[in-house]
Amino acid sequence: MSIPFELPAENRDLSPRTGYTRAHWEAVADGLLTAAWRWSTPGRALLDLPGRPSRSGVRSDGLEGYARTFLAAAFRVAGAGGDDPHGLLERYAQGLAAGTRTPGRDDTESWPLILDHDVQGQPMVESASVALGLRLTAPWLWKQLDAGVRDRAEDWLRGALRHTPAPNNWYLFPYTVAGFLESVGRGDAETAAARRRALELLEGWYRGDGWYADGDGRAFDHYNGWALHLYPVLDAHLSGDADALAHHGARLRTHLEGLSLMSGADGAPLHFGRSLTYRFAASAAVALGAVTGHTPLTPGASRRIASGGLRYFLDRGALTADGLLGPGWHGPHEATLQSYSGPASPYWASKAFVALLAPADDALWTAREEAAPVEEADRVLALPAPGLLVQATRADGIVRLHNHGSDHVRPHEGETAAGDDPHYGRQAYSTRTGPTAPGNVPDNHLSVETGGRRSARRRIHPLGAGHGDGWGWAASWHRPVFAEGPPMVPGLRVESVTVAHGRYELRVHRVTGAPEGARLTHTGWATGPEEPLTSALYGLHGWDDPVPELLRAPQGTAWTRWARVPRLTGRCAGTSVHVSLASLTADTDAVPLRAAVGEVRVREGTVEVAWVGTGARTRIAFEPVEVRHGER
Structure with missing residues (x-):
């Protein structure tokens, strides 16, 4: 199927199996963001994408659109060393200022407060993407904000530290918020407690073979790659904590020994577990392993799996005619969705763009593409x-x-x-x-x-x-x-x-x-x-x-x-x-x-x-x- 934005020419010499290079990843990120931003509110705090609202309501869905696209933009800009040719960070800075304002009588854009998961939980999920986006782009966005906006943003984010997450990977959302606040000199006992609590729970969820249960019980699925490994490994990588990176990175390496076999020769991930509308986010752990060096895969095999997953969905109708990631699998598919799925939910696929944190001269991009394990x-x-x-x-x-x-x-x-x-x-x-x-x-x-x-x-x-x-x-x-x-x-x-x-x-x-x-x-x-x-x-x-x-x-x-x-x-x-x-x-x-x-x-x-x-x-x-x- 045709892709509704322009991509570079394929490079079959460097990437004989997918044709995709780093330039393709940048172009896809740019195309997704351009399409999504057509649906922003005037103050840029919400991206009200069209479609069936989630159970959390329209305003929460709009926050989801802002937060999840911000994550893609942050990987795109940070991976380019701050180069922001499309002025993305200015838009997100304006949205942050509008979203964290105290609601007034005629307000239509302020973000919902972060409350307990069983009261108003979705904003807590989105707080992690906002915090991670701010952390990745801190030199070019956070440090340029007015002091009042920074204070309001901190107040909103701290709601994640003061309320109860769902009893699963959600505890890594306040963990990520706390990590950002500490990275910009705003840490305290509250942030330390949130991080300690999450890490203690994570240890209890580890079952071996590189796999975490998603909370108590025996739920194993793609949340291992795009949440339970991603947040602690990326946090350790960004903070330069060698001990934490060695600990969490070793588990990621072990996880990838199995996960790398779970992609088909056509690039498809296993259709297994919930939230499958996140699609190519399933390759986030593969990319993260390549970025941090904690992987059993060669750079060429890592890129083949990640690019294969990205191209698989782009070639099979994951994008609407106007360039949006629609809820579903290939195209729309109701049975793939959950009750919490909204129009912007698919943009957790943004996590795959963690690959862009590897600079252009990294072996992830310069090595010749190699076979995925299933092809060998x-x-x-x-x-x-x-x-x-x-x-x-x-x-x-x-x-x-x-x-x-x-x-x-x-x-x-x-x-x-x-x-x-x-x-x-x-x-x-x-x-x-x-x-x-x-x-x-x-x-x-x-x-x-x-x-x-x-x-x-x-x-x-x-x-x-x-x-x-x-x-x-x-x-x-x-x-x-x-x-x-x-x-x-x-x-x-x-x-x-x-x-x-x-x-x-x-x-x-x-x-x-x-x-x-x-x-x-x-x-x-x-x-x-x-x-x-x-x-x-x-x-x-x-x-x-x-x-x-x-x-x-x-x-x-x-x-x-x-x-x-x-x-x-x-x-x-x-x-x-x-x-x-x-x-x-x-x-x-x-x-x-x-x-x-x-x-x-x-x-x-x-x-x-x-x-x-x-x-x-x-x-x-x-x-x-x-x-x-x-x-x-």
Whole structure:
């Protein structure tokens, strides 16, 4: 699709895979900002972008427009050493003065006060972008402001220090505000307390393998990259705190060992978790690692992933005809959004422009683009701490994520709150498919049906994960939860194991405690009829028919207007074991699933599968879960 502003000519010598250079990043930032500023209020305090308002209201949405575009402008100007050819900082300085004025009778532009997250929370989110923008541009904006404007700005920002954030990554917003105030000589006991509190919580959320839970519980998603790593690492980098940078940077490096494999060959990030309308912000951690030197990637591979993500969305309709980032994924897509999503929400994509903090002569921009990990070889990577299994195939460039650990369920909710969250509860996600919408048949989902009720997967308990040469596994268990009637069936439990081998996904489920007459349904990947993809599912044991039925999901996914989903069904009274083989591929010569597996043995507590043509055999044991894979 055409991009509604001019970009430099592609440079296929320097960037053979994307054609993008630093000049392209600057041009995209300039184009996005020019388009957004057409919607500013007269005093420049709000950017009232068109579209459906969020639950926070129009004025909060206008602040969001100011704050999130300011972040892009700040990276753009700071990365150019203060060069501001479009006069961006003057606009943001005027908006800061107008937004922090005491509201009057005819006032239409002053910013909403920062209050507790459950009263008026969104301004606290935006305070971090305002503070970070001011910190990045301090020599050219903050230091040029009148003393009265600086005092008013500080008063408004301190609202983030005096009110309660949401119990997750939000604690890093007052942390970032405090970091800015301290950087301009306005720190005190209040700022120190906000920073100490956030760092203590962050330590408690760290689970290992470079992954943080987004608050208490087990929510793992893109917030790791664009929030939980970004704020502390960037703060340490800007302050020159070598000890803090070494501590947080080491975790970022470890995180990138897995995250770098989670981009498809077409540049798409995994469609997994919430706030996906932030799009190419998913590459912020990759860029930050390159800027700070805390990355396992070469500069050429880092730029390939970051530029690939940027170009992926620009080429697929993320921009409206007048150059705005519209809410959605490629183009508009309602199911991708959350209730807090407003017209300016997509501009958290600005975080990707942290790449511009690397100067023009940095290797991030001068090194020749190299292959992304998915382009180099088939890879399977287990991440035991978050309970995730990553499977990438070079032939079609698709990355799949098998979810045995992320559920977005708060500890106090227990296992009694029913309902399936499509962004967290599915068993698998990819860079080429999105989850089906609520109300449609769920993809990659296991459900127990009893008494006319169908279960959801809520809290997920990891049972381990591991990988070897070309294969890997992950396992978990959960108690099925029902929306109608009693939320639980006493004793009902499902244990699930996924083994990734090449392009294949061996899916094994053991159900215990199922009541008489209960049935099990299991679905595969959701794909559209016009997509160059094949979603295959085949029953190996425990199903009524090995060949699945195809069901329609008329609301489609982020890739297709409507989708088809394969589904297997079988009885599951008492204790039962169910084995299937699944695949998502763009390989037109792929071997049918029924021909990929030979003998399947299911005995008391074990499952053994022989693979045709490879001489390999997979053995899965329960109690405790143990997976072995190798030659006979």
